[in-house]
Amino acid sequence: MRLLIFGGTKFLGRAVAEEALRRGHRVTTFNRGASGADVPGVTAVRGDRTSAEDLEVLAAQGDWDVAIDTSGMTPTLVQDSTRILHGSATRYVFVSTVNVYEGWPTLPLTDDSPVREYTPVGPAGESDAEEYGRLKAGCEQAVSNCYGDRAALLRPGVILGPNEYVGRVPWWLNRVLAGGRVLAPGRPDWPIQPVDARDVAAFALDVADQGLAGSYNVTAPIGHSTFGQFLHTCIKVTHSSAELIWVEDAFLREHGVPEWVGLPLWRDYEGTWNVHATRAKAAGLRCRPLEETIADTWQWLRGGAAVSSERAAELGISREREVELLATWDTRTEAAC
Template identity: 75%
Template sequence: MRILILGGTKFLGRIVAEEALRRDHNVVTFNRGTSGGDVRGVAPIRGDRTSDRDLATLVAQGDWDVVIDTSGMTTSMVENSTRVLADAVDRYVFVSTVNVYKGWPTDPLDDDSPIRDYTPVGPAGESDADEYGRLKAGCERAVTTVFGERATLLRPSVILGPYEYIGRIPWWLSRIQAGGRVLAPGLPDRSIQPIDVRDVAAFALDVAERNLAGSYNLAAPIGHSTFGAFLGACREVTGADAELVWVDDAFLRDHGVPEWVGLPLWRDYQGTWHVDAARARAEGLRCRPLEETVADTYAWLRGGAVVSSERSAELGISRERETEILTAWDARDEADG
């Protein structure tokens, strides 16, 4: 197959390119060349997808069997690319997100859960997550409007693994490797279901090769792992002598720890880790153990990788703040005793 990847130099786009080459496909990537080096073996085309001129240059290099869009973030951006590529590719695979669901992250979700309404301007007080989901819903609408049955929508949950630029696993690995008493959020047996970036990439190529239409949630099976197993894997691969101190959710909120970013991946809404991906599993989605994802991410970091992005800078709490919370937790336990 001749595959066009919109993106292709960082995280998911990069892994898609590597996997496509491993499967002996002809791979073209389209990006600005500012977010990382090209995967060896691809044919890179430089350009900005918001530029009509650059998109016209891209289309002149066509045709393709499929485009896999890993970088479409705004509705206008995806409207432009679908319009220009409508006659140049046979299938459009768009990587969306579970954030498009109205119930995310509070409610359990399945493949048929209601989707957010898209509006060019969001309501006052809209959260960043709501805006992200609303805009991605608009992206999905742009793809399906132009491509119809030639559209495939992938809605992954939290994606982790090597090349992760947000830095969720890297933050925990760094903190646990430092040792000592580590603030662990909630309960160790809380079910979590992040999906490995390589499993998302493999499924994206599977649907492309099989010409599958429709929408698919992508998440590890419900109950796939637990937060305790995740942090235990971090401790095992680092060889650290860290002591995990589990502090309940209400206490963390009362002490101002922001969910999801203060302690990465911590959120106690019922729906966060209850995403049913039955449709994708029926089509062959396979999810590797979370312990393997942790170990491979650690190996990637030990190879000299540096996690640096605006979002990674927002992750985590300071050691001083962690100590303050643990001290307050100890004092509460002593008072209760």
């Protein structure tokens, strides 16, 4: 199969390229060459997808069975890409997000949950997550308008794994490696369902191979792991002597710890880790154990990898803040005894 991948050098795009080559596909990647080295074996085409001229040059070079888009972030960008490539790529697989759902992250989700309405300008007070979901909903609309039943929309939840540029798992690995008393948020039995980038990549290619269309939630099964298993695995793979101190959600909110970023992956809304991926499972989605994802991420970090994202700088509380919170928590729990 002849594949075109938008991106192809970072995290998910790189995983798609590597898996496609492993399957024997002919792979073309399109990127600026600014975010990482090309995967050996791909045909790399340099260009900026914000440039209609560069997209026209790309389209003239191809006759692809499928275009896989892992980097479309705005409706205008995706609309231009699909319009110009419509005659050069037979089918289109777009990687979206569960953020497109109206109920994310407060409500449990299924493949048929209502999707946000796209408007060029968001409502007053719109959060970054809401804006992201609204824009991705517009991207989906652009793909569907152009490709119709030759389009597949993949909606992953949290994606982890080697090459993770956001830095969520790396933050926790580095924190437990430092040892000492580690503030563990919420409950150790809180179920979580992140998905490995390599499993998302494999599913995207399964969809391409089978010519599937429609939308698919792409998450690990509900209850795939727990936050406790996640943190204990971080301790195990780093051979750390860290001690986990579990602190209640309400206490963290009371003391202004930002959900999701203050302690990466911590958010106790009912819908955060309650996404049904029924269609994807029926279509062949397979998810490796979270322990494997964490161990492989640690090996990647040990190889000298650097987390390269502006978002990484926003992750995590300082050690001083952690010590302060744990001292306050100790005082409260002692008073309650």
